[in-house]
Amino acid sequence: MAAALVAAAAAFPAMAQEKPFDYHVDRFADIEVLRYKVPDFENLTLNQKLLVYYLTEAAINGRDILWDQNGELNLQLRPVLETIYVNYKGDRNAADFKNFETYLKQVWFGNGIHHHYSTDKFVPKFPRAFFEEQFKANNLGDEAKMNLLAEAIFNPTLYAKRVNQADGQDLIRTSANNLYDNTVTQKEVEDYYAALKDTTDLTPISYGLNARVAKVDGKVVEQRYKLGGLYSDAIAKIMENLLRAREYAENPAQKDIIDKLVEFYGSGDLKTFDDYSIAWAEDTKSKVDFINGFIESYGDPLGMTGSWESIVNFRNDKASHRTEIISSNAQWFEDHSPIDPRFRKEKVKGVSAKVITAAILAGDSYPSTPIGINLPNANWIRAAHGSKSVTIENITEAYDAAAHGNGFNEEFVIDKPTAKLLDEYLFITDNLHTDLHECLGHGSGKLLPGVDPDALKEHGSTLEEARADLFALYYLADPKLIELGLLDNPDAYKSEYYKYMLNGLMTQLMRIEPGKDIEEAHMRNRQLIAAWALEHGKKDKVVELVKKNGKTFVKINDYKALRNLFGELLREVQRIRSTGDYEAGRRLVLDYGVKVDPKLHKEVLKRYSHLNIAPYKGFVNPVYTPVRDAEGNITDIRVTYTEDYPAQMLRYSRDYSPLTK
Ligand code: ZN
Numbered sequence: 001m002a003a004a005l006v007a008a009a010a011a012f013p014a015m016a017q018e019k020p021f022d023y024h025v026d027r028f029a030d031i032e033v034l035r036y037k038v039p040d041f042e043n044l045t046l047n048q049k050l051l052v053y054y055l056t057e058a059a060i061n062g063r064d065i066l067w068d069q070n071g072e073l074n075l076q077l078r079p080v081l082e083t084i085y086v087n088y089k090g091d092r093n094a095a096d097f098k099n100f101e102t103y104l105k106q107v108w109f110g111n112g113i114h115h116h117y118s119t120d121k122f123v124p125k126f127p128r129a130f131f132e133e134q135f136k137a138n139n140l141g142d143e144a145k146m147n148l149l150a151e152a153i154f155n156p157t158l159y160a161k162r163v164n165q166a167d168g169q170d171l172i173r174t175s176a177n178n179l180y181d182n183t184v185t186q187k188e189v190e191d192y193y194a195a196l197k198d199t200t201d202l203t204p205i206s207y208g209l210n211a212r213v214a215k216v217d218g219k220v221v222e223q224r225y226k227l228g229g230l231y232s233d234a235i236a237k238i239m240e241n242l243l244r245a246r247e248y249a250e251n252p253a254q255k256d257i258i259d260k261l262v263e264f265y266g267s268g269d270l271k272t273f274d275d276y277s278i279a280w281a282e283d284t285k286s287k288v289d290f291i292n293g294f295i296e297s298y299g300d301p302l303g304m305t306g307s308w309e310s311i312v313n314f315r316n317d318k319a320s321h322r323t324e325i326i327s328s329n330a331q332w333f334e335d336h337s338p339i340d341p342r343f344r345k346e347k348v349k350g351v352s353a354k355v356i357t358a359a360i361l362a363g364d365s366y367p368s369t370p371i372g373i374n375l376p377n378a379n380w381i382r383a384a385h386g387s388k389s390v391t392i393e394n395i396t397e398a399y400d401a402a403a404h405g406n407g408f409n410e411e412f413v414i415d416k417p418t419a420k421l422l423d424e425y426l427f428i429t430d431n432l433h434t435d436l437h438e439c440l441g442h443g444s445g446k447l448l449p450g451v452d453p454d455a456l457k458e459h460g461s462t463l464e465e466a467r468a469d470l471f472a473l474y475y476l477a478d479p480k481l482i483e484l485g486l487l488d489n490p491d492a493y494k495s496e497y498y499k500y501m502l503n504g505l506m507t508q509l510m511r512i513e514p515g516k517d518i519e520e521a522h523m524r525n526r527q528l529i530a531a532w533a534l535e536h537g538k539k540d541k542v543v544e545l546v547k548k549n550g551k552t553f554v555k556i557n558d559y560k561a562l563r564n565l566f567g568e569l570l571r572e573v574q575r576i577r578s579t580g581d582y583e584a585g586r587r588l589v590l591d592y593g594v595k596v597d598p599k600l601h602k603e604v605l606k607r608y609s610h611l612n613i614a615p616y617k618g619f620v621n622p623v624y625t626p627v628r629d630a631e632g633n634i635t636d637i638r639v640t641y642t643e644d645y646p647a648q649m650l651r652y653s654r655d656y657s658p659l660t661k
Contacts, residue, residue: 021037021641022035023035023036023398023401023402024402025620025644025645026105026644026645026646027614028101028102028105028106029102029105029106030511030614030615030616031105031106031109031614031616031617031618032402032613032614032616032617032618033109033367033617033618033619033620033645034398034399034402034617034618034619034620035398035619035620035622035641036358036394036395036397036398036619036622037394037397037398037641038357038358038359038394038622038639039316039357039394040314040316040357041314041357041359041637041639042639044287044288044314046634046635046636047248047250048248048250048287048288048314049636049637050245050247050248050634050637051245051248051249051250051288052288052312052314052359052624052637053245053624053626053637054241054242054244054245054248055241055242055245055288055290055292055310055312055359055360056312056359056360056362056621056624057241057244058237058238058241058242058245058292058310059290059292059310059311059312059360059361059362059363060360060362060621060652060656061234061237061238061241061656061658062234062238062292062308062309062310062362062363063111063362063363063366063652063656063657064231064234064656064657064658064659064660065225065231065234065235065308065363065659066111066307066308066309066363066364067111067112067659068178068231068659069177069178069179069299069305069307069308070110070111070112070114070162070177070178070299070307071112071113071114071152071159071162071176071177071178072178073113073148073149073152073159074107074111074112074113074178075659075660076145076148076149077107077113077149077152077153078107078653078660079653079660080135080140080141080149081103081104081107082104082649082650082653083138083140084100084131084134084135084138084140085100085101085104085646086650087138088134096126096127096130097126099124099125099126100124100126100130100131102125103122103124103125103126103153105645105646106122107122108367108645108646108649109367109368109618110122111363111364111366112162113152113153113159114159114161114162114176116368116616116618117368117511117520117616118511118512118513118516118519118520119161119162119163119164119519119520120160120161120162120513121156121159121160121161121162121176123156124153124154128150128153128154131149131150131153131154132146132150135149135150159176160176161174161175161176162175162176162177162299163175163177163298163299163300163301163519164301165301165458165519167458167590170185170186170187171186171301171302171458172184172185172186172189172301172302173185173186175301177299177300178212179212179213179299179300179305180212180213180214181212181213181214181215183214183215184213184214184215184220186301186302188215188220189213189220189302190302191220192213192220193207193208193304199452202380203274203380204378204380205270205271205273205274206270206273206274206304206306206377206378207270207304208222208300208302208304208305209270209273209294209297209304209305209306210224210225210226210268210270210273210294210305210306211223211224211225211230211268211305212225212230212305224268225268225294225308226265226266226267226268227239227265227266227267227268229268231659233658233659233661234658234659235265236658237656237658238265238292239262239265239266242258242261242262242265242292243258243262245258246258246259246262249286250285250286250287250288251285251286253279253282253283253285253286254283254286254288256279257276257279257280257283260272260275260276260279261276261292261293263276264276264293265293273293274378274381277375277376277378277381278376278381278385280375280376280388281352281375281376281381281382281385281386281387281388282385282386284352284354284388287314287315288312288313288314289312289313289314289315289356289388290310290311290312290313291309291310291311291373291375292309292310293306293308293309293310294306294307294308295307295308295309295364295375295377296309296364296377297377298461298521299364301458302458303454303457303458303460303461307363307364308363308364309362309363309364309365309366310360310362310363310365311358311360311361311362311365311369311373311392312358312359312360312362313356313357313358313359313390313392314356314357314359315354315355315356315357316354316355316356316357316393316394319355319391319393320353320354320355322355322431322432322435322486323353323354323355323389323391323435323439324353324354325484325485325486326353326435326436326439326440326484326486327352327353327389327439327440329480329484330348330439330440330443331347331348332480333348333440333444333471333475333480334348334440334444336478336480337444337445337471337474337570337574338474338567338568338570338571339445339570339571339574339575340571340574340575340578342448342578343445343446343448343574343575343577343578344444344445344446345383345444345445345446348440348443348444352386352387352388352389353388353389353390353391353435353438353439354388354389354390354391355390355391355392355393355435356390356391356392356393357392357393357394358392358394358395359622359624360621360622360624361619361621362621366618366619366621367618367619367620368616368617368618369392369395369618369619370392371391371392371395371396371399371434372389372390372391372392372434372435372437372438373388373389373390373392373438374387374388374389374390374437374438374439374442374443375387375388379447379453382442382443383446386443387442387443389435389438389439389442389443390438391431391434391435391438393431395619396427396430396431396434398619399617400427402617406611406613407611407613408507408611408613409422409423411607411610411611412502412506412507412553412607413498413502413553414546414548414553414554414555418494418498421491421492421494421495421498422495422498422499424492424495425487425489425491425492425494425495425496426495426496426499428487428492429476429487429492429493429495429496430496430499432472432476432481432486432487432496433469433472433473433476433496433500434472435472436471436472436475436476437468437469437471437472438468440471440472440475441467441468441469441470441471441472442464442467442468444467444471445467445574445577445578446578447577447578447580448578448579448580451578451579451580452580455580455581455582456576456577456580456582456585457582459582459585459586459589460585461521462521462524462525462528462589462593463525463573463576463577463585463588463589464577465521465522465525466525466528466529466569466573466588467570467573467574467577469500469525469526469529470529470566470567470569470570470573471570473496473497473500473529473563473566474563474566474567474570476493476496476497477493477497477559477560477563481493493559494556494559497556497559497562497563498554498556500526500529500530501530501533501534501543501554501556501562502554503526503530504526504527504528504529504530504531505527505530505531505534505545505554506552506554506600506604507604507608508523508526508527509596509600509601509604509605510604510605510608510613510615511523511615511616512596512601514598514601514602514605515598516596517594517595517596518593518594518595518596524589524593524594525593527592527593527594528588528589528592528593529566529569529592531592531593532565532569532588532592533562533565533566533569535592536565536568536569537558537561537562537565540558540561541557541558542556542557542558542561542562542565543555543556543557543562544557545600551603551607552600552603572584572588573585573588576588620643620644620645620648621648622639622640622641622643623639623640623641623642623643623648624637624638624639625637625638625639625640626638
């Protein structure tokens with residue numbers, strides 16, 4: 001008793017000084033920037049802290065790669081904008097400068113001149129004359145460079161969209177990303193890879209993952225991202241820091257993973273990348289973990305080239321208990337899935353799942369970041385060696401904390417009992433949805449022999465997300481979750497069902513500009529599921545859109561029937577994927593996932609505007625600073641959370657820009 005009192009007294013002065021953690025960092029355009037905590041970092045061993053530290057250095061050093069992948073002029077433009085921003089001598093509260101500042105904040109957030117989510121080019125609200133004046137005043141280059149950059153900023157038809165998915169167009173020529181050069185066509189790229197691909201190869205490499213495709217002397221060629229190739233200077237920095245991190249690896253397996261990744265960056269050989277991915281997938285022991293490389297292919301309209309990204313993290317042991325329960329029951333879920341038994345996996349292998357704490361977000365995961373990850377992406381590796389699935393709980397916590405009291409539920413949720421259910425159960429069911437989506441959803445089911453994994457082409461990403469979401473939705477309502485102790489109330493799932501239908505039918509539209517279609521794969525997937533369930537439950541009034549005081553609300557009359565509809569759609573989407581039924585997949589996406597009801601859209605935008613909630617959120621990173629003794633040895637790594645958004649961006653540009661020096 002006495003000892004506890006002493007401890008409490010000793011802790012008190014420190015507690016008294018501590019300010020409440022402020023999640024809100026910046027707000028501009030359609031963006032809110034938040035910060036996240038890294039709980040328990042201080043409880044890592046010094047070795048683990050050093051490992052994390054050097055991995056974060058390897059992460060931040062890759063930033064320029066993504067900027068260049070996103071657009072050929074981004075790395076020329078960024079230092080120009082930043083110089084003007086820092087040096088501006090006029091009134092920093094005047095409209096032109098304020099609008100310029102907003103534009104720069106948007107460009108930072110998009111890692112280039114396009115919106116991170118819609119991939120539309122940003123529309124600047126400051127005049128071209130302001131830019132040209134400042135360009136000259138700061139001696140930022142010759143007339144030709146000024147015009148080139150001014151066109152990139154102000155000409156709406158140039159580089160209009162980073163990733164174009166419009167049906168029937170040349171998706172490469174009409175996409176402004178820099179994953180392909182300006183001369184190569186979609187047909188040429190498809191022919192090039194079709195000729196390379198051996199369809200009988202059961203362990204194919206991820207074609208095109210680490211290359212820009214260009215036409216040189218009339219021939220289609222790959223320009224590899226590797227040491228001595230494209231992005232060499234950034235890759236050298238990444239390798240250097242990976243090798244420093246290697247000295248503090250937790251075990252030989254982790255050393256080996258780092259070695260293989262370094263080897264891959266050195267050679268650019270995708271076979272080595274597969275070796276690395278296998279070793280990485282099989283390491284479920286290490287507490288500290290990371291991804292670092294060319295991973296997700298959403299930035300490529302053909303879904304091949306990986307955008308550079310990195311997330312460094314460590315396991316949240318307490319919360320991981322939840323995902324361990326799910327993954328240790330993976331076979332039960334697979335066996336009871338409502339899909340055709342022909343498409344079930346007889347043996348679900350190595351589904352490993354954990355809850356992690358992100359220590360740094362970088363590249364394509366920064367400032368906007370996913371809340372769950374499931375890797376590696378190669379299907380055959382997942383089947384033979386398993387995959388790692390994570391939920392990033394310090395990020396979901398930050399979202400949840402920052403959203404409290406923002407007025408959303410009062411405006412959009414149909415009645416008080418539903419709002420109460422959301423308050424009580426949405427945090428846990430949202431996390432469970434992510435766990436189920438990532439741990440089991442993506443890993444479930446199988447292709448029939450001989451079916452091309454890319455058969456669904458431009459609709460593959462949307463349908464894959466739909467499959468994983470439907471799997472999660474279907475099982476959230478299963479009594480099995482209560483039996484496993486993951487939920488304590490048989491009605492808890494209704495909170496996620498309500499939110500999902502509300503989001504898919506209405507509130508996600510706040511992210512779409514009036515008159516535009518839905519483009520992004522995850523959004524298409526959500527509307528596809530919600531709109532399909534609405535239509536197919538129509539005659540039984542399972543779900544309705546009703547009017548109250550002139551406003552539209554989602555009303556769910558029969559949650560059990562809604563669950564059955566999710567199961568039915570899961571069965572169909574799995575059939576499409578397992579058999580490679582492109583036409584049926586295309587119809588589903590185009591009929592339900594793309595078009596927007598303009599009247600409802602307008603209403604949602606109007607109701608949203610009153611709330612002043614940013615449609616998109618992202619994060620600044622914490623700052624890690626080595627603490628050194630008199631001899632210069634690192635004795636600790638200190639983490640601080642005080643850096644603001646422009647300061648962080650400018651510091652990264654100053655200290656971590658191997659490609660703009
Ligand atoms: Zn997913």
